[in-house]
Amino acid sequence: MWEVIGALCPCCLLWILSFGVQASCLTILFCVLGCVLAEAGWELIRKQPITVRDGSAVMTGILLALNVPPNAAWWMALLGGFVAIIIGKQVFGGLGCNPFNPALVGRTVLLISFPVQMTTWVMPRTHEITSATPLSAVKMAVGLHGNITPEVQAQLSGVFYGGLGGQLGVLSALALIAGGCWLIYRKIITWHIPASFIGSAFVLSSIFWLVDSSKYPSPLFHMVTGGLMLGAFFMATDWVTSPLTPKGMVVFGIGCGVLTVLIRLFGGYPEGVAFSILLMNSATPIIDRLTMPRKFGAMPKKFGLVTKKG
Amino acid sequence: MQVQQVKERSKAFVNLFRQHKGMNMELKTFKGGLHPPDNKRWSEKKAIEVCPVAEGDELVIHLSQHIGAPAEACVQKGDKVLKGQVIGTPKGFVSVPIHASTSGEVIAVEPRLDTAGNKTMAVVIKADGKDEWDPNLSGADPDKLMPQELKDRILAAGIVGMGGATFPTHVKLSPPEGKKIDYLILNGVECEPYLTADDRLMQEKPEEVVEGILILKRILGVEKAVIGIEANKPTAIETMQKACEGKGIEVCPLQLKYPQGAEKQLIYAVTGREVPSGGLPMDCGCVVQNVGTAAAVNAAVRRGIPLIERIATVSGSAVAEPKNLLIKIGQPISKLVEFCGGVKGELGKIIQGGPMMGMAAVSMDVPVTRGTSGILLFSEGEVIRAPEGPCVRCGNCVRACPAFIMPTEIAFQMRRGKVDEAEKLNVMDCIECGSCTYICPAQIPLLQFFRQAKSAIRANIAKRKKV
Structure with missing residues (x-):
C-alpha cells in the first residue's frame, strides 16, 4: 500500500503546485485525516485491531483528495473520508471485503450531495474559480447547440497544457502513467486493467470522433481529461474490487473504458470514470465466475489423448 | 553493418538481463509457478560424502516408507541381519520390501516415531560396525533379462520414487494393457530450494544414471527418453549431455521455476x-522417474543392491557446514547433522525434504527414509510467520497456480465450511505445491484449506461408494 502511495507522489506534487500549495495540501490532509480517523474509530468501537498502519486508509484518503476540487471546504473532505471508509469499506467487514472502491464511494456520495461545490474547480496556476471543466464545457455545448461550438473549441485548445478548470492536462497524465508503470514494474498491479481500460476508451471515442468530429471530442481529449488516467492506473486496479484472473481483468478494463466513454458522451454527468468503475466493481464477482481459468489437464488439445470419464 | 552491431549488442544485453532475472525465454517451461530464491550455493559445490555408521549405532527402519501398504516384518528381536537382507516383505501389489541398511542385530520390532510424529512399525537394528553384505545378493546383465525379470529385480530391491513421493517404481513401470507409453521423462529438475542431491548425483555418477535410464527404457519399450534439468545446474547439464551422447537420451534444459x-x-x-485432470502421466503417454531412481534401478539390476542408502542434502541457515551426504536409511537426523558440524545458533525448525513441499520433522531423533532428499535446519528467526491478514484479492495466488485453479476463492469457501463449493472450484486438481501460500502477501495458509477440502471430499466419495 505504501508503495502505491509513493507511486501517486508525482501526481500529488503536480496537483499541489498547480492548484495552490495551501488549499490543496489542506484538502489532501483533511481527506486522509477523515479516512484514518474513521478507520481507527470504527475499529476502536468494534474492539478490533487498529489497521491504520497498513496504509490502506491513507491511500483511500489520497485517492479521494484527487477526486474533489482543491478548493472544497474542509468539512467536505472530512465527510468524504468518513463515508469512504465507513460506508465504502468497514460496513462490509473491512479490508478485503468491500465490493466497491471506497474512494469512489466517497467521491460519489459527495458529488450527489454537494453537486455545486464538487463541480466548482479552480483554474490551475491562476487559481480563478470556474465551474467549467473541459468535460462539462463539451457536455453543455453539445446539449445547448448540438455540437461543440467554436468558442468551446477555442477553449479546448488549451486543454493539453492544462488551461481549463480542474484540468492539468498532459502533464498530469504523464505523472500518472509514470506512477502506474512503476506499479507494473514492481508487480503490484498488472498491465491488464490499465491497458484494456485506456485502450477500449481510446478505440470507442475514436469511432465516435471519426463519425462526427463536430459533436464528439477527439480521443486524445478523452485521454487527458477527467480522471481517466487516475482511474485506469490507480482506482480500477484496486485489488479488492477488481477480478482475480487476467482474463477477467481485461473484461473489467474494457467494461470500464466503454462505460466511461458512453457516460461522457450520452450520460447525464460530464464525467463517467467513477461511475463506470463502480458499475464494473459490482460485476466483479460474476466476471470472476465466468472467467475461471481452465484447470490443468481439463482439455488436452494435442494428441487427442483424452481419457473417458465414467 | 552498424545496424547489425546494434542489434547484436541489444540482444546480448537482453540475454544478460534475462539471465540475471533467472528467466531464459528460449528454454522450455510450464505456465504459472514462481521463482523462490534457490539457496543452492551453500551445498552445490560440495562432493557427496559418506555419512558413516559406527558400531553400536541404532538404525530405525520404518516398514512404511512408501506409498501403499506397509511391509510386514519378517525378522524378530534377537535376529542377526546382514546388509541388504530383507527385513520386511511387501503386502499387495502397491508395496515394496524393506531391507537392512547395515549388518547387526535386531533389537526391537515395535512402533517408533516417524517424521510426522506418528508411531509406526519399525525394525530397530544395532549396527555391528562390520557393514557385512548379504552374500545372496547378486547382479545380472540387464541386456539378457526380460522386462518382467527386470521389474522383479526392481521390486525385490524395494525401489521407490526417490524425488520424495516414494511411489513404488515397479508399479509405475507396469502400465495397464493398451496404454501406449512413448515418453520416458527423467526428473533432474530439483526445483526445491536448497536441495542439491540430484545435482551432485548427475555430476558425480552420470554413467549410473544413464545406465539406469537404458534399463527403464527397455522395460517400458519406449524410444524417447528425456532428462529435464533446470538451467541453474549448468555442470550437471553438461555432464549429462556428455554421458548421454549416442545413447538415444536427450537432455532438456529448463527455465528456472518452481514447481517444475x-x-x-x-x-x-x-x-x-x-495430463488429463484426474488422470495419471500414462494417460498422456508419459512415465516420469527421478534421476536418483534411475541410478538406484541400475544398482539394483546390475549389482543386486537394494535401496538401503541414498543421497541427501543437509543444509539451511542452522547447519554449521552444509553438505551432500550418502546416508543409510534409518540413520537418525541428529547423526547427519552431527556429521555436518552440528547445529549453528538457535534451531527453529527441521524440515525433511525441500522447504516448499517437505515435512516438518518433530525431532532430531526421527530416522531418515527412502524419500529423504534433504534435511533442512532453519534458525529461529527465519521461521517466524507474520500474522495472517485478510485477503485483499491481489490475485498473486491465481497467477502462480500451476494447476490453474483459484486458491483464494477455494479458501473463501472452505472458511465457510462449503466443501461442495470447493469441489466445484476444482480443489481436487491442486498438486499441493504450496506456490500460493508462498506468494500470498497476507500469509494466508491456503494449502492447509486445500488439504482439508481434499480429505473431506475423498471421505465423501468413500461414503457414497459404501451406500
Missing part, C-alpha cells in the same frame, strides 16, 4: 502435453 519438478508440470514443460 512436479510430475504434471515437468511433462508439460518437456512435451507440451497435459
Whole structure:
C-alpha cells in the first residue's frame, strides 16, 4: 500500500503546485485525516485491531483528495473520508471485503450531495474559480447547440497544457502513467486493467470522433481529461474490487473504458470514470465466475489423448 | 553493418538481463509457478560424502516408507541381519520390501516415531560396525533379462520414487494393457530450494544414471527418453549431455521455476502435453522417474543392491557446514547433522525434504527414509510467520497456480465450511505445491484449506461408494 502511495507522489506534487500549495495540501490532509480517523474509530468501537498502519486508509484518503476540487471546504473532505471508509469499506467487514472502491464511494456520495461545490474547480496556476471543466464545457455545448461550438473549441485548445478548470492536462497524465508503470514494474498491479481500460476508451471515442468530429471530442481529449488516467492506473486496479484472473481483468478494463466513454458522451454527468468503475466493481464477482481459468489437464488439445470419464 | 552491431549488442544485453532475472525465454517451461530464491550455493559445490555408521549405532527402519501398504516384518528381536537382507516383505501389489541398511542385530520390532510424529512399525537394528553384505545378493546383465525379470529385480530391491513421493517404481513401470507409453521423462529438475542431491548425483555418477535410464527404457519399450534439468545446474547439464551422447537420451534444459519438478508440470514443460485432470502421466503417454531412481534401478539390476542408502542434502541457515551426504536409511537426523558440524545458533525448525513441499520433522531423533532428499535446519528467526491478514484479492495466488485453479476463492469457501463449493472450484486438481501460500502477501495458509477440502471430499466419495 505504501508503495502505491509513493507511486501517486508525482501526481500529488503536480496537483499541489498547480492548484495552490495551501488549499490543496489542506484538502489532501483533511481527506486522509477523515479516512484514518474513521478507520481507527470504527475499529476502536468494534474492539478490533487498529489497521491504520497498513496504509490502506491513507491511500483511500489520497485517492479521494484527487477526486474533489482543491478548493472544497474542509468539512467536505472530512465527510468524504468518513463515508469512504465507513460506508465504502468497514460496513462490509473491512479490508478485503468491500465490493466497491471506497474512494469512489466517497467521491460519489459527495458529488450527489454537494453537486455545486464538487463541480466548482479552480483554474490551475491562476487559481480563478470556474465551474467549467473541459468535460462539462463539451457536455453543455453539445446539449445547448448540438455540437461543440467554436468558442468551446477555442477553449479546448488549451486543454493539453492544462488551461481549463480542474484540468492539468498532459502533464498530469504523464505523472500518472509514470506512477502506474512503476506499479507494473514492481508487480503490484498488472498491465491488464490499465491497458484494456485506456485502450477500449481510446478505440470507442475514436469511432465516435471519426463519425462526427463536430459533436464528439477527439480521443486524445478523452485521454487527458477527467480522471481517466487516475482511474485506469490507480482506482480500477484496486485489488479488492477488481477480478482475480487476467482474463477477467481485461473484461473489467474494457467494461470500464466503454462505460466511461458512453457516460461522457450520452450520460447525464460530464464525467463517467467513477461511475463506470463502480458499475464494473459490482460485476466483479460474476466476471470472476465466468472467467475461471481452465484447470490443468481439463482439455488436452494435442494428441487427442483424452481419457473417458465414467 | 552498424545496424547489425546494434542489434547484436541489444540482444546480448537482453540475454544478460534475462539471465540475471533467472528467466531464459528460449528454454522450455510450464505456465504459472514462481521463482523462490534457490539457496543452492551453500551445498552445490560440495562432493557427496559418506555419512558413516559406527558400531553400536541404532538404525530405525520404518516398514512404511512408501506409498501403499506397509511391509510386514519378517525378522524378530534377537535376529542377526546382514546388509541388504530383507527385513520386511511387501503386502499387495502397491508395496515394496524393506531391507537392512547395515549388518547387526535386531533389537526391537515395535512402533517408533516417524517424521510426522506418528508411531509406526519399525525394525530397530544395532549396527555391528562390520557393514557385512548379504552374500545372496547378486547382479545380472540387464541386456539378457526380460522386462518382467527386470521389474522383479526392481521390486525385490524395494525401489521407490526417490524425488520424495516414494511411489513404488515397479508399479509405475507396469502400465495397464493398451496404454501406449512413448515418453520416458527423467526428473533432474530439483526445483526445491536448497536441495542439491540430484545435482551432485548427475555430476558425480552420470554413467549410473544413464545406465539406469537404458534399463527403464527397455522395460517400458519406449524410444524417447528425456532428462529435464533446470538451467541453474549448468555442470550437471553438461555432464549429462556428455554421458548421454549416442545413447538415444536427450537432455532438456529448463527455465528456472518452481514447481517444475512436479510430475504434471515437468511433462508439460518437456512435451507440451497435459495430463488429463484426474488422470495419471500414462494417460498422456508419459512415465516420469527421478534421476536418483534411475541410478538406484541400475544398482539394483546390475549389482543386486537394494535401496538401503541414498543421497541427501543437509543444509539451511542452522547447519554449521552444509553438505551432500550418502546416508543409510534409518540413520537418525541428529547423526547427519552431527556429521555436518552440528547445529549453528538457535534451531527453529527441521524440515525433511525441500522447504516448499517437505515435512516438518518433530525431532532430531526421527530416522531418515527412502524419500529423504534433504534435511533442512532453519534458525529461529527465519521461521517466524507474520500474522495472517485478510485477503485483499491481489490475485498473486491465481497467477502462480500451476494447476490453474483459484486458491483464494477455494479458501473463501472452505472458511465457510462449503466443501461442495470447493469441489466445484476444482480443489481436487491442486498438486499441493504450496506456490500460493508462498506468494500470498497476507500469509494466508491456503494449502492447509486445500488439504482439508481434499480429505473431506475423498471421505465423501468413500461414503457414497459404501451406500
